[in-house]
Amino acid sequence: MTTTATPTPVEKLAAGTADYLDQRTGIGTFVKTFARKVFPDHWSFLLGEIALFSFITILISGVFLTLFFVPSMNEVHYEGPWAAMNGVEMSEAFASTLRLSFEVRGGLLMRQIHHWAALIFMAAIVTHMMRVFFTGAFRKPREVNWVVGFLLLILGLAAGFSGYSLPDDVLSGNGLRITDGVVRSIPIIGSYTSYFLFGGEFPGTDLIPRLFTVHILLVPGIILALIGLHLFFVVLHKHTQYPGSGRSDKNVVGYPLFPIYVAKAGGYFFTVFGVIALMAATMSINPVWNYGPYDPSPVSAGAQPDWYMLFLEGSLRLMPGFTEFVVLGYTVSLNVLIPAMVxxxxLFTLLAAYPFIEAFATGDKREHHVLDRPRNRPFRTAFGVSLLTAFFILVLAGSNDLIATHFHLSINDITWVFRVLIFVGPWFAFWVTKRICLGLQRKDRELVLHGHETGRIVRFANGEYIEVHKPLDAHERWLRVQHDAIRPLEIEPAEDSRGVRRKGYALDRMRQRLSQTFYEDRIEPVTPTELAASHSHGEHDAVGPADEHAPAALTGAVGGGQHLVDPQDETTPDGRNR
Amino acid sequence: MKALAARRQDRRAPIVLLLLALLLTGGLYAVLAPTSADATPVKASTNDIDTGEKLFQANCATCHGPAASGTASGPSLIGVGAAAVDFQVGTGRMPMQMNGPQAQVKPVQFDQEQINQLAAFVASLGAGPAIPTAEQVDPALGDVANGMLIFRTNCAMCHNAVGAGGALSQGKFAPNLWATTPTHLYEAMLTGPQSMPVFNDANITPEEKRDIIAFIDQQGGTSPGGLDLGALGPVSEGLWAWVVGMGLLIGAAVWIGAKSS
Known part of the structure; x- marks a missing residue:
């Protein structure tokens, strides 16, 4: 474009810089490859970006906080603008948090940005994980990346919990006390581990500096490294894409990274940051001055952890207290061990291991780059929903006091309801979801075989009424028939032809049972043969009455109605991105 | 009309309709909801025990007995003092509207003069705590920081760290304290209504009670960080992180995703 015109000074400068860098680093090839890398487009692929961008926001705001926070448990007396704390004895950690909130310019905003971003970070990880799970994006070759993502979830929990405890307020102190209790409930090594973690009897004077190291160095360091690995895998495996015409396991249909996704992702970073800043500027979060400095004696009503730890709180609240026994002089605290560890x-083992369990059940060794529609894998979808249901019931159980006060219910009744629901709810959710998935698949079959209802009723001369159906266009149809029908595994018999028992039969039998659990109930996609049969059936309907009674004008244009309305132009892209 | 009919098919129509319906319901409620009667404190009239007794016989004797000595459905009021009456009747808890886990706040049924007359009658039955003076409950005279320390040791486990309220067993609850007048706060500590323990003057001195009132007055409902989200702690923060934060971000993602194709 600028071949004929002389380059402007700016262009010259840019070209010069680029050339300088390229000659010394060879970055040109790298940029060329990456700029042309194609990514498929869908809004749900941005969920992971929310997590990435909120993590960057956390890093930036966190650096600001470290400039003022003092990770020390030395006792001081607060003197400052917050009247309710004047002269109160507290740790330096808490005093510096108050100073950060009320005296450092922009400090409170930064604290709130940091904390809101942390909540959004965890929420985005969970949402992203849900997307990956329900679309089957964890299948080969991405199982390892699923595990990396799972580790990021766990590290996110660790980062959140260690940071939540740093200000040394009553609420976070209560959380640490619960942690201490959970650690102590581990048989034999519990009390030793507790002393090791806290540097002596709880709370000790070592904990805040230790948590500080964990929170600002150890955990974020590992998270950063794993994010690098996570993204490296995305580049290596290439991004998955939703099913649609023209998309297969062998291609990637989308737009190049530059300029489309650079602009989109760049813009989305500022959106994420903007939403977090907006929340931080308008909504109070973790007002530690409400709770006061930590002191082991007080506990306030409504003491709960941040949302991502709330399921543990709920699990503890549901467990009946009588399950603590003294055996040979040793206390076995099953009332803590079961809800807080088991x-x-x-839940987490099922989550982490699911890709491997499913691969075992399907026996599928192929690579998958086209995503599943959740309805086409009823067992997986139902399983995911039932895990989420269990999690959600535990979260609600952790909020039972707030449910009681806000809906004027008895906290005892609520607790009992949840005690039952935690066993019944996931099964019920599983069953309902599976039925819905199967129903949606039947609907798909119906659509493929008979087309859309048009609401046009045609009466024949013999008085017969039929509704005209509009056939699906090629894109719509492909979306509904492209998936594989996974059938339960067939295994070799227990004995060979000479009646010798086969090695490995027991494992195969187990595998078959698992596979049957997964895929016994299924609706198979319409096959070309079925489709052809349905077409001829439709035409037969159409031809019959037309021959005998219908006016000539309607001949060949009526019936089960496959061709009454012209099919849409099969090359229009309308149906593609659905 | 034809344009309207066409628009009716729009897939955004149900959302718009729902929003309109919510707006209408909310608006109607705001207009039609009964406003709560506000009892203005009146200086207690000269001893009007007789009037108080008549009020008592008409409104309270059914449960508390004609001699206020209690029945199966209501406790004895001998010796509970004027403070208890001023609190229970002055906050609308008595006369009780219905049986339940605990007496609920409702619009106050008597004016302050009648409450004082009732209080005078009950006080005449036996010695009990009196209604505190204005000076005893003046938040400006209290030490906020000391109030914070006493509050979190004695009150926060039921009433929440800043008095936003909390749940008790079997449907009972510790109410929110922010809208309670200083006099009623003081009386509640002194008389221990319903599930609340009595904090007598040996337990928490009158000065310390005033400190607590000062703390609630200073901190309850104030929020330097923006909207307080009910001051309920991490649960409401988490809820809003999902609703507002993830709501906006997923909305933006859908918008960005829809932009190209």
Missing amino acids: VPGI
């Missing part, structure tokens, strides 16, 4: 252990 329950999250089960």
Whole structure:
């Protein structure tokens, strides 16, 4: 474009700089490759970006906070603008948090940005994980990246919890006391571990500096490294894409990174930052001056952790207290051990291991780059919903006191309802979701075989009424028939032809049972044969009455109605991005 | 009309209709909801025990007995003092509207003069705590920081760290304290209504009670960080992080995703 014109000074400067860098780093090839890298487009692919961008916001605001926060448990007397704390004895950590909030310019805003961004970070991780789970984006070759993402979730919990505890206020102190209790409930090593973590009897004087190191160095360092790995895998595997015409496991349909996604992602970073800043500027979060400096004696009503730890609180609240026993002089605190260790252990293990369980059940060794529509994998979708239901019930149980006061209910009744629901709810959610998925698949079959209802009723001369159906265009149809029908595994018999028992039969049998649980109930997609059969059936309907009674004008244009309305132009892109 | 009919098919129509319906319901409620009667404190008239007794017989004797000595459905009032009457009747808890886990606040049924007359009658039955003076409950005279320390040791486990209220067992609850007058706060500490323990003057001195009142007055409902979200702690923060934060961000993602295709 500028071949004929002489380059402007700005262009010259840019070209000069680029050339300088390229000669020394060879960055040109890198930029060329990346700028042309194609990404598929869908809003749900931005969910992970929310997590990334809120993490950047956390890093930036966190650096500001470290300039003023003093991670020390030395006792001081507060003197400052917050009247309710004047002269009160507190740790330097809490005093510096108050100073940060009320005396440092912009300090309170930065604290609130940091904390809101942390809540959004965890929420975005969970939402992103839901997207990956329900669309089956964890299948080969991405199982390892699922595990990396899972570790990021756990590290996010660790980062959040360690940061939440730093200001050394009553609420976070209560949280630490619960943590201490949970650690102590571990048989045999519990009390030793507690002393090791806290540097002596709880709360000690070592904890805040230790948590500080964990919170600003250890955990964020590992998170950054894993984010790098996570994104490296995305580049390596290429991004998954939703099913649609022209998309297969062998291609990526989308737009190049530059300029489309550079602009989109850049803009979205500022959107994420803007929303967090807006929340931080208008909504109070973690007002530690309400809770006061930590002191092991007081606990206030409504003492709960941040939302991502709330399920643990709920689990503890649901557990009946009588399950603590003294055996041979040793206390076995099942009332703490089960809700705080076993329950999250089960939930997280299922979450982390699911890709491997599913791969075992399908026996599928192929690579998958086209996503599943959730309805087409009823077991997986139902399983995910039931895990989420269990999590949600625990979150509600952790908020039982607020539910009681806000809806004028008895907290005892609520607790009992949740005690039942935590066993019944996930099963019920599983069943409902599976039925809905199967129903939606039937609807898809129906659409493919018979087309859209048009609401046009045609009466034949013999008095028969039929509704005209409009056939699906090629894109719509492909979307509904492209997936594989996964059937339960067939295994070799227990004995070979000579009646010798086969090695590995027991494992195969187990695998088959699992596979049957996953795929016994299924609706298979319409096959070309079925489609052809349905077409001829439609035409037969149409031809029959037309031959006998219908006016000539209607001949071939009426019936089960496959061709009464002209099919849409099959090359229009309308149906593609659905 | 034809344009309207066409628009009716728009897929945004249900959302718009829902919003309009909500707006209408809210608006109607705001207009039609009964406003709460505000009892203005009146200087207690000269001893009017007789009038108080008549009021008592007409409104309270059914449950508390004609001699205020209690029945199966209401406790004895002998010795509860004027402070208890001023609190229970002055906040609308008595006469009780319905049976339930605990007596609920409702619009006050008597004016301050009648309440004083009732209080005078009950006080005449036996010695009990008196209604505090204005000076005893003046938040300006209290030490906020000391109030904070006493409050969080004695009150926060039921009433929440800043008095936003909390749940008790079997549907009972510790109410929000922000709209309670200083006099009623003082009387509640002194007489221990319903599930609340009595904090007598040996337990928490009158000066310390005033400190607590000063703390509630200074801190309750103030929020330097913006909207207080009910001062309920991390649960409401988490809820709003999902509703506002994730709501806006997912909305923006859908918008950006829809922009190109």
